[in-house]
Structures are given as structure tokens and as C-alpha cells.
Amino acid sequence: MMTFHAIGLMSGTSVDGLDICFAEFKKQETTWTFRILQAETIPYSLFWEEKLKEAIHLSSEELFELNSAYGFYLGKEVSDFLRKYRLKDIDLIASHGHTVFHQPQKKFTLQIGDGRAIRIMTGLPVIYDFRTQDVLMGGNGAPLVPIGDALLFSEYDACLNLGGFSNISLQVNQQRVAFDIAPVNILLNYLASDLHKSFDENGDLARKGKVIPELLTQLNALEFYSRSHPKSLGIEWCNEYIFPKLSGIATLDLLATCTEHxxxxxxNVLNQYPISNVLVTGGGAYNTYLIEKIKSKTAVEVIIPEKDIIDYKEALIFALMGVLKLNNEINVLASATGSPENHSSGIIA
Structure with missing residues (x-):
């Protein structure tokens, strides 16, 4: 049996904070098991929240500067985490970084947070930039978590993540299929900010609104939803196709309509496949109104796990992806991203 101790870092597109997950992984033959030993979400200061949200509008020079600064920020937060919990004997840090651009059709994606800066701050091996290799190979560079779903959560028929965007992962004909479904928190948080809230807690705001049928029809008619997988979404897609439609309507009604959407x-996706249950994680799992709405539209059993799995599953899986990369094992599935072949991705600092 092989044992590894790794830290995973995840910053989602909804910019709610940095997830740090310290986990133990054990491999016996081809079977992996895990334990989350310590985990924490570091809320972003107003400074970092604004910096990350505005990154898409920066000049190239400013973006390079932010890439380094954010890398040192990540390194500092990990160093503080190590001291706080007195952690030692760590094999690696795996950092997703923070996505600024994601345009695989143009052969590029950018997750800032230079891994070399994290290495300088912590003195530990760092694996970062997990998406670019897949995009250069012709894949979507997303979703990446299906490898972790397959190795760590195979007891569930499907895994659904409700983060900035929703994505699903499931076995179809002996292959792990995965793809993005729709925007979630990146859209709901955007609307909640109009009411001076950082998010729609429990979906209580959406509950007060009424669904606008015309807008719902427009949203459901977007071409992305009828496209076959593999497929992925980025903030650029929301800027072009979603946000321009959200004017001239009361915010509560927009929240109700978007939650319904x-x-x-x-x-629709859950009902398309022969699955009996789905594991739901990510911040959207706490949106009880959204969960109620999903349950009302499908016979698939919707399973909400313990808090550590809801909050840290993605960071946990990036830690595993780092372990796989360090051992030169496959950590990206072609069936999920659409690349020509399975591969081992990430840069080692």
C-alpha cells in the first residue's frame, strides 16, 4: 500500500474564497481511499475579491503582475495553514489557481497564481496549471474532477457539482463522461449583489420572486444546452449570452427565473441517463430552494453529503490530481474533456 499526504487549493469562479484541503490518500493495487485531515475556506478580502473579479479586464502587463502577486498570496495562506495546524511530512501542494480566461476553442485557458511563487513561500513541491495541456491537445480543459469522481466516489451513479457553474460526471458505457451544465453561483451571486447580498442564502430571495416565462424560454433556448458533450462554460459565455438578458426585470423575479432555469x-441532464442517485457538492448544495426545485423535476435520488465533502470535494480532487501527476499517472480523462487521449497534466514546481 502506498500513502500520500497532499494539500489541494481551489478558487472557484464565484470568488467566495480559497479552499484549502489537506488529505491523506492510500492506494492498494488500483483502489484509492482518502481522508480529509484538515480543511478550511479563507474568505477573500475585498481587495482580492475585486482584483480577481476585474482580472478579465486587465492589460497584459497588469495580468502578469497579478499572476505573481496571487501566487505569493496563495503561498502565504498555505504557510499560515501549515503553521496553524502544525502540519508536516507533506508530499505536495496541488493548486488549481483562479480562472481568468477559458476559451478552449481558441486553444487557451488561464488560471492565475504562479505555482513557483507558492513553492518559494512554502518550500514544498507544487503542481499547478492542470488545464492548459488538455486545451493544447484539443480538449476543453474541463471538467477535470471526473478522475477523482471515478477513483474516490465510484459508489454514486453520478456526481454533480454546484459551484460557479454546474457540472456532472457519470459512467456511460464503461467510460467516465462529464461536462458543464449551466451557470449557477456565478449567476445567482451576480443577481444577489444587486440586493447588497454576496449570495442568495438558502434561495430565500428567489423564493420571494416569480418566474418570468418569456425570460425562462429565452434562457432555455440558448444553443449551449442543445450541444452534445464534451462542453464547458466560462465567464465569457455569461457575459455574452446571459447577463445582457437580465435588464428591466425586478431582481427577485430574475433570481426566481434563473433558479428555475x-x-x-x-x-434535464439527470433524466437523460439511466442513473438512480447523484451526489451533490459545491456551494449550491446549500441552496435549499434550488435543491427542492431539482428534486421536483427528477426521480433520481439527490444525495447531500457531509459538510466537508460539500465544501472541499474539488480541492480534495485537485490534491489527488497532484499525487497522480507526481507519480506520472493519468489525471485527465479524454472522455470528460474531449482531448484525443487520457494524459497526466500539470506543471511541477
Whole structure:
């Protein structure tokens, strides 16, 4: 049996904070098991929240500067985490970084947070930039978590993540298929900010609104939803196709309509496959109104796990991806991203 101790870092497109997950992985023959030993979400200061949200508008020079600064920020937060929990004997840090651009059709994706800066701050091996190799190979560079779903959560028929965007991972004909479904928190948080809230807690705001049928029809008619997988979404897609439609309507009604839209798109996907249960993680798992809406539209059993799995599953899986890369094992599945072949991705600092 082989044992590894790794830290995974995840910053989602909804910019709610940095997830740090310290986990133990054990491999016996081809079977992997895990334990989350310590985990924490570091909320972003207003400074970092604004910096990350505005990164897409920066000049190239400013973006290079931010890439380094954010890398040193990540390194500092990990160093503080190590001291706080007195952690030692760590094999590696695996950092997803923070996505600024994601345009695989143009052969590029950018997750800032230079891994070499994290290495300088912590003195530990760092693996970063997990997406670019797949995009250069012709894949979507996303979703990446299906390798972890397959190795760590195979007891569930499907895994659904409700983060900035929703994505699903499931076995179809002996292959792990995965793809993005629809925007979730990146859309709901955007609307909640109009009401001076950082997010729609429990979906209580959406509950007060009414669904606008015309807008719902427009959203459901977007070409992305009828496209076959593999496929992925980025903030650029929302800027072009979603946000321009959200004017001239009361915010509560927009929240109600968008929540209905998200639930409908997710349930459409769940109902498309012969699955009996789905594990739901990510911040959207706490949106009880959204979960109710999904449950009302599907017979698939919706399973909400313990808090550590809801909050840290993605960071956990990036830690595993780092372990796989360090051992030169496959950590990206072609069936999920659309690349020509399975491969081992990431840069080692």
C-alpha cells in the first residue's frame, strides 16, 4: 500500500474564497481511499475579491503582475495553514489557481497564481496549471474532477457539482463522461449583489420572486444546452449570452427565473441517463430552494453529503490530481474533456 499526504487549493469562479484541503490518500493495487485531515475556506478580502473579479479586464502587463502577486498570496495562506495546524511530512501542494480566461476553442485557458511563487513561500513541491495541456491537445480543459469522481466516489451513479457553474460526471458505457451544465453561483451571486447580498442564502430571495416565462424560454433556448458533450462554460459565455438578458426585470423575479432555469437544465441532464442517485457538492448544495426545485423535476435520488465533502470535494480532487501527476499517472480523462487521449497534466514546481 502506498500513502500520500497532499494539500489541494481551489478558487472557484464565484470568488467566495480559497479552499484549502489537506488529505491523506492510500492506494492498494488500483483502489484509492482518502481522508480529509484538515480543511478550511479563507474568505477573500475585498481587495482580492475585486482584483480577481476585474482580472478579465486587465492589460497584459497588469495580468502578469497579478499572476505573481496571487501566487505569493496563495503561498502565504498555505504557510499560515501549515503553521496553524502544525502540519508536516507533506508530499505536495496541488493548486488549481483562479480562472481568468477559458476559451478552449481558441486553444487557451488561464488560471492565475504562479505555482513557483507558492513553492518559494512554502518550500514544498507544487503542481499547478492542470488545464492548459488538455486545451493544447484539443480538449476543453474541463471538467477535470471526473478522475477523482471515478477513483474516490465510484459508489454514486453520478456526481454533480454546484459551484460557479454546474457540472456532472457519470459512467456511460464503461467510460467516465462529464461536462458543464449551466451557470449557477456565478449567476445567482451576480443577481444577489444587486440586493447588497454576496449570495442568495438558502434561495430565500428567489423564493420571494416569480418566474418570468418569456425570460425562462429565452434562457432555455440558448444553443449551449442543445450541444452534445464534451462542453464547458466560462465567464465569457455569461457575459455574452446571459447577463445582457437580465435588464428591466425586478431582481427577485430574475433570481426566481434563473433558479428555475438552472434546476430545469440540471434535471434535464439527470433524466437523460439511466442513473438512480447523484451526489451533490459545491456551494449550491446549500441552496435549499434550488435543491427542492431539482428534486421536483427528477426521480433520481439527490444525495447531500457531509459538510466537508460539500465544501472541499474539488480541492480534495485537485490534491489527488497532484499525487497522480507526481507519480506520472493519468489525471485527465479524454472522455470528460474531449482531448484525443487520457494524459497526466500539470506543471511541477
Amino acid at each position: 438552472i434546476a430545469l437544465q440540471i434535471s
